[in-house]
Amino acid sequence: MNNTYSLTIFIPEFLLLLNIFIHFIYSDGRSRKFIILRNSFLFISLSICLILEIFFRPDKSHGLFFNSFILNPFTMFFSLFLILLFLIFEYRNIRQNYTSFSNDILIQKLLYLTASILLIKANSLISLILCVGLIFLNNINYFCPQKSEKENYQFFLTSHLMIFVILLFGIMLYYGITGSFFFMADAAPGNVAKPNSVVFSFTALLLMIGFGLYGFILPFGKLFGKQPYSFDNGRVNSAFYIPLFAFWGITFRILNDLLSVPESELIVKNYRTFILLCSILLIVAASLYFPIRRKTSDLFHISLIIHLSLSILGFGVISLDVTAVSIYLLVITILTYSALAMTDKNKIPNRLSKIVLIILYLNILGIPGGSGFTARFLLFHSLFRANIPLIYIIFSMLSLIPLVIFVTIEILRVSQSIPSFEKQRIEFVPLFLTVIVIGLGIYWEPFYNLILVSLR
Amino acid sequence: MINHLLLYLFLFPLLGTVILIFVNENKLNTLKTIAAITTGIQMWIIVQLIFNFDTNIGYLQYVEQISWINLLNIDFIIGLNGVNLVFLTLSTILFFTAIFINWKERYHQKSFYVLIMLLNTAVTGLFMSYDLFLFTVFYGIALFSTFLLITLFTEKSNGYTAGFFTFCALTSFCLIIIGVLLINNQAVSYSFNLYALAQNPSILSNIQTSGFYIFLIGFIIITPIVPFQSWYLGAIETAPTSLAVILLALIPKIGIFGILNILLPLFPQSTFRFAVLFGIIGSLNILYFAFTVFSHTDYRKIIGHFTGFSTALIFIGLSSIISGRLQQSAATISGLNGVVIYSFSSALIIIGLLLIPKVRDHITNLAAEPPSNRWVAVFMLLMVLASAIGLPGFLNFIGQFLCLISAFHHWSTAVMSLLAMIGLVLVGIKFFRIISDTIHQNNQIQFSIKENEISFEFIVLPIILIFLFFLGIFPGAILQFINHSLRDIATSLTTL
Missing domain, CATH: 1.20.58 (Methane Monooxygenase Hydroxylase; Chain G, domain 1)
Known part of the structure; x- marks a missing residue:
């Protein structure tokens, strides 16, 4: 041009x-x-x-x-x-x-x-x-x-x-x-x-x-x-x-541009194990920090690392679908953590904020119905299609267990907290992001297709 | 309208959950009424389904198929065969009863009703779903709401229980997802449609084996049996009775349903090959629960052990699949009939057993109770405990009988069946001790019950007993629903 x-x-x-x-x-x-x-x-x-x-x-x-x-x-x-x-x-x-x-x-x-x-x-x-x-x-x-x-x-x-x-x-x-x-x-x-x-x-x-x-x-x-x-x-x-x-x-x-070249298929196969191990080790390393975390914000840092590590799993496969899923996971992660970053976790101003916070946590947890679950399901689904050895998939799934346990503890803490009864302004941005995050979990196909088309 | 009854059965608890979220937690009566109306409507729908169910056909009825995610061939498919109908009836009765038992409780009721209705939605969806992805979604929601119920409504000092349940639930959920993805990857046109997959099994034999074990472990973790039993034994110790009803009578049945509706149709070769495994699991658990029940004096723990025992007996019934090797599909069919019947009857009898502490209060509280109440209470106590150990005339007896007798068709499972009988005798001895303790007021067994924990016991118990008695006398009333569906499964297992 x-x-x-x-x-x-x-x-x-x-x-x-x-x-x-x-x-x-x-x-x-x-x-x-x-x-x-x-x-x-x-x-x-x-x-x-x-x-x-x-x-x-x-x-x-x-x-x-x-x-x-x-x-x-x-x-x-x-x-x-x-x-x-x-x-x-x-x-x-x-x-x-x-x-x-x-x-x-x-x-x-x-x-x-x-x-x-x-x-x-x-x-x-x-x-x-x-x-x-x-x-x-x-x-x-x-x-x-x-x-x-x-x-x-x-x-x-x-x-x-x-x-x-x-x-x-x-x-x-x-x-x-x-x-x-x-x-x-x-x-x-x-x-x-x-x-x-x-x-x-x-x-x-x-x-x-x-x-x-x-x-x-x-x-x-x-x-x-x-x-x-x-x-x-x-x-x-x-x-x-x-x-x-x-x-x-x-x-x-x-990487997508490089992967789209037929010659790179063999190369990907050669370094697949390295990528998968990197991802799993990063998740495990981040999980080790859960018990020693000092405050709620540490939890976000750890789970952010874990989610980004999950995205890396996608690099281990030469497929547009998997790259699209990784990007979908990345988008969902960024949206969820953006919404969380804009919510004050320690001082919950009203009941709606509390519900928003719990929904966001549930999304990180990967409860069916939210985009967190959809992203992970799609990722593992794509890995299965790519014939990644089952042992890696099982390990990567099991390595997520600490995340789930500690986020659940945080959910319980938030659910038992008493929101302030003073009239406070509703935080529209986190609410908006939460609606988007849930919407992308239930009706994700058009968004996923959009990513897929843009990759082609 | 009749055609969409199954969809309504799922949508009403969902609607109830959404409404309950927006009700103020101080409006206790509104909360209770909404929950009762929702489950009441579900009861009405299930009665309609029973009367409109065609018992002469084995294939799915009331099928609803809505395209959901075209990219992955995922559809919202729900349907009903005899097995689904029995489990749906069971879950509806259990939730309806749990809400009435809980009627006089006053604290944290909003969370309780919201979570119970969420669990109701998930379990109802799970028992009717015929898409593996849909099943996984409902399974995850059911486990998560159970976890929250355990954590919020059992003693806080009981952190180990919640932690162990989290571990069990997560492991189970992960295994089910892996299993589903494994099957999907092997299926022609990457389908998630359970009915289509079961009709045309095209799974390679090595995948059959690994898939079988993945699903089996996933389901038995939640059943739960040894060594996963400690979460529910810990949870029921301090759980309110209504929650204990759900934990003991319903959650193990999710695992049993998974085995019947997913494991058997999808992996007929492996199920047939490893059928003896069911027997081994069953007999080991029967021995464990039958002997350990003697060391406990806490009534709730005894009931917990009885639940483990009855689950183990169901596994003995499942081991009858081994008879298919000898081309005795009749034995397999009767074994599977026994599994479904005993799942249903043992769940109902667990409700009765959990109401016993309140009934015992009527017997021991001599000053406050009129003599007529006392006699009714004694009669009910005797009937519940006797039917629990298999008094002829009640449905429990039919279930136990079918499970045990069908296992006798093969020498290996016959030994296990004999062990199960010994276990049954031991549990019977313990139950007679409970009767003796109550009537003679020895107070060796501890019945801990909080104020307002149980309501409507004089209504719930007689209805359950009459229901079990009627079905015990006329087992054909339940057998006619399940026979065709189970015959299909048994045929697929024995014609390999």
Whole structure:
């Protein structure tokens, strides 16, 4: 695709950058009218982004800016989801954005969103590392702590540096082996740079360890109290979830592209055991933390790791169905934990919040009827179809038992708590997310088909 | 309307659950009335189903098939054969009775009724589902609501019980899911349709064996038998009577139903090959429960052991499948008839046994009770305990007789049948001690009963006894429903 045309594809990113610029220039807006105008423009921009992502869905892959980025149904689907997630998270914050401090935070969150959308579309090693770098820089800035928490911050910095170095090293190695900067040579599906076992194994490791670590190390670090951010104060956390979702999105995208090449079938078979064992070991390792968890938020970190580990199971199979199921599981996980992040677990304001909280917990538990059960059932169903040895499936199922036990204990705690009788405002966003999560569990087929179509 | 009766039978408890969620927990009468009306309507529907059931055919009736998930060939399929009808009748009676027994309880009643109705919905759905995915969904909901009932309504110090039940339930649920996926993966066109799978078994022999063991372990964990018995023995110690009715009379029957409706039709070759396993499980459990019952003086524990014993006797009945080897399908049919009848009658007799502590109060409370009440109470006590150990004239006797006699057709199961008889004698001795203890007021057996725990005992008990007596005299009234369905299963087992 020529570069002039490519520019039109990046209208959402330009709009977001324009908003960042406006917020940066007029950060100290004292006039209320101006703030309303500025925020309205942000809402309009996000709506335009959504409309563009919905209506400009290409039927096949196109390379953009000399193949540095790629445009296909999958990237559009993920971008759409990221913008929706941002709107859900930040709706209230944008409305209440009066101080210069909250303005700075909003700028950083908009940067997260922009970088994440670009990351999903990245097709070359350079664009990929630049987007990751932008997200990490933003992380370091966003989670910059007070003086008292400097020690924890050190761990946070180190872990980011480590992940970045792994990715950088990986990129150099990838270029060294393939002689190419691109994941897909000319943006046509299946036309991947030299699919051989080294490339494939390396790319898988690069993406899974590099991006996977973001999903695992940070939550694991939180268990030691070594993270400057927290899930448990009811604060919105798009800063964590949106990049996490983008990292996993691009991992799925690139692996799916690599997997669609017939030659990679043998390679997948060779490293299947490794992937399955990784997933099971991660679940077991996370489960070991259950008994020593200190508070409710730790439970979310552990179960988030477990759910992400379950998604990895899908990588062990060369099949579109399984990748689609893994993405479905990922979406459900992100939605459920987003809703939980926005609910204050320790102070339940009203009866409805209590019911919402219990439903979300039940969904994590995997009670039939919710999307949690559907996602796991679909995943195991796909693994059976892929003729994965039964022993792995049984082990991966049994490794979920600690999660179920401890979440059940939490359900009992919440069900026995007495909600405040004062009249409190209903939290619409968690309620909305809960309805979606349950709806996607009962009537999941259209959504699953949407993912499947976007992968093709 | 008649055509959709089965669907209504499932929808009414679901509707009742949803309504109960929105009722204020302080409105106790409203809660009770809604639960009673819902289960009452279910009773009416089940009576309609019984009268409109065609006893001359073996295949499914009242079938409802709604397309659900096309991608995986999952449909919402419900249907009714004789076995389903008996188990549905049983669950409806049990929930209806549990709600009336619980009538005067006052604390945490909203949670209780919501969970009981949720369990009712799940169990009703489970007993009529003919899609393996649908079965799994209902099975999961049933186990989870049972877990919550155990945790919320038994003593808090009883953490081990809830924990062990969680382990058992999760393991069982995981195994059932694995089994279902295994079958689905082997089935032609990846179907979940249980009826179609049973009609055209195309499962490879190695998958037959592993599938058989996966389902068998999954179901027997929840039945429950040794070594999984400790959760229900622990739970019933402190559970309110209405909950104990559900735990003892209903939950083990879910496992039995699974064996009858899924294991036998789907894995006829393996069932036939490993039929002796049922006998071994049954006889070992009979010996365990019959001997350990002597060491207990707590009445609830004794009833718990009796439940284990009756479940074990059902396994002896199942072992009659081995007779198919000798082309004696009549023995297999009578054995399976015995299994269904004894499942039904033992569940009803467990209700009676759980009401005994209140009946005993009428006997021992000399000052407060009129003599006529006392005599009625003594009569009921005698009848319940005697029918529990198989007094001829009651349905329990028919069930026990069919289970034991059908096992005599093969030498290996005949030995097990003899062991079962010895066990029956031992349990009988213990029950006579209970009678003697009550009448002579020795107080060696501890009957712990809280205030307002049992209501309507003088209505519930006579109805159950009359019902069991009627069916004991006219067993054909129940046999005509199940005969055709079981004959189909037995034929598939013996014509391999």
